[in-house]
Amino acid sequence: MAQDHIRYDILAQDALRGVIRKVLTEVAATGRLPGDHHFFITFLTGAPGVRISQHLKSKYAEQMTIVIQHQFWDLKITDTLFEIGLSFSDTPERLVIPFNAIRGFYDPSVNFELEFEVPLVEEEEVSAEITAYPIDNVAKPTDGDEAKSDEEKKPGSVVSLDSFRKKQ
Secondary structure, three states: OOOOOOOHHHHHHHHHHHHHHHHHHHHHHHOOOOOOOOEEEEEEOOOOOOEOOHHHHHHOOOEEEEEEOOOOEEEEEOOOEEEEEEEEOOEEEEEEEEHHHEEEEEEOOOOEEEEOOOOOOOOOOOOOOOEOOOOOOOOOOOHHHHOOOHHHHOOOOOEOOHHHOOOO
């Protein structure tokens, strides 16, 4: 098989990140989410360009999931990143998240999910998903909920680009 000099896998991931950028741009323009839509966004906290407080960084050393639903402010979108204000345990925080740092995007209201291959900053470390619930009216998971697999937490279709990647 011929070598992929075009890198379709990278182009496809960039196009799918464009979906997230477009959705967040529309939310920023109106200041609210339409209907019952809300988003779970998982990102690598140590990825280049990510800016979060030292408190959040120490608590979520590898990755975290934020929820964008009722309580957010100052959502700003650029071509490469988004900035958002969220509350964590009644403490306001400002987060800057490059689109390239995003590992997952999920809208449970319509069962829409995207997953991305983002290499960890330190490949030796084992990644464990840590979920932050930045809005006060979302139920915190119980010990039983945390033990569930990702598929049990977020049922639905997953767009995976692995099948399109050339095996080396």
